[in-house]
Amino acid sequence: xxxxxxxxxxxxxxxxxxxxxxxxxxxxxxxxxxxxxxxxxxxxxxxxxxxxxxxxxxxxxxxxxxxxxxxxxxxxxxxxxxxxxxxxxxxxxxxxxxxxxxxxxxxxxxxxxxxxxxxxxxxxxxxxxxxxxxxxxxxxxxxxxxxxxxxxxxxxxxxxxxxxxxxxxxxxxxxxxxxxxxxxxxxxxxxxxxxxxxxxxxxxxxxxxxxxxxxxxxxxxxxxxxxxxxxxxxxxx
Numbered sequence: 001x002x003x004x005x006x007x008x009x010x011x012x013x014x015x016x017x018x019x020x021x022x023x024x025x026x027x028x029x030x031x032x033x034x035x036x037x038x039x040x041x042x043x044x045x046x047x048x049x050x051x052x053x054x055x056x057x058x059x060x061x062x063x064x065x066x067x068x069x070x071x072x073x074x075x076x077x078x079x080x081x082x083x084x085x086x087x088x089x090x091x092x093x094x095x096x097x098x099x100x101x102x103x104x105x106x107x108x109x110x111x112x113x114x115x116x117x118x119x120x121x122x123x124x125x126x127x128x129x130x131x132x133x134x135x136x137x138x139x140x141x142x143x144x145x146x147x148x149x150x151x152x153x154x155x156x157x158x159x160x161x162x163x164x165x166x167x168x169x170x171x172x173x174x175x176x177x178x179x180x181x182x183x184x185x186x187x188x189x190x191x192x193x194x195x196x197x198x199x200x201x202x203x204x205x206x207x208x209x210x211x212x213x214x215x216x217x218x219x220x221x222x223x224x225x226x227x228x229x230x231x232x233x234x235x236x237x
Contacts, residue, residue, distance in 0.1 A: 076098070076099040111155060144181075
């Protein structure tokens with residue numbers, strides 16, 4: 001069966017790394033854009049700079065879930081990494097298991113939270129390494145206040161990401177390291193997020209910016225979901 005009919009040129013496709021169950025403890029997801037396909041493979045472009053394909057640690061046979069939209073439904077398809085076709089483009093081989101699903105909709109809530117933002121302008125590989133480094137420091141007991149400066153922001157929070165007013169303009173696929181204090185007394189959350197959209201600046205010069213987590217510990221994502229549900233439950237009383 002040819003799966004390429006489900007992908008059009010320029011279509012946004014999320015790649016979610018498939019881990020063996022014993023290895024899985026973090027979400028590892030990147031954004032790509034479909035370019036062209038054949039009966040057995042799909043070519044994709046990564047938006048994280050001119051060397052994005054070499055920055056991600058692809059290996060032959062590495063498995064991914066392809067997540068996208070098709071005719072109003074979520075499409076989920078497995079594929080394996082075949083090769084880099086350029087420094088920013090890759091080829092994946094279809095592995096089947098096509099499913100049409102209802103896309104998970106993270107519940108969202110407006111809250112005030114302490115947030116630290118680190119945006120160094122570095123590429124995908126450097127930011128992924130920085131995220132791992134910060135996780136290791138937090139686990140070792142380093143105070144998050146020594147790693148970043150926290151500011152209290154009004155945010156729209158969900159397990160998949162957040163909307164945050166920031167002072168510097170951003171472009172889609174820009175990468176930011178986020179430190180979150182969500183008030184559940186389980187420590188600071190650190191996640192790597194990509195910019196999805198940016199709005200117009202308010203009268204204070206702050207730009208509402210939508211971000212999606214591409215690297216975050218699964219337990220931290222579950223903590224965010226739990227806090228969102230708790231706040232919503234209180235608001236609905």
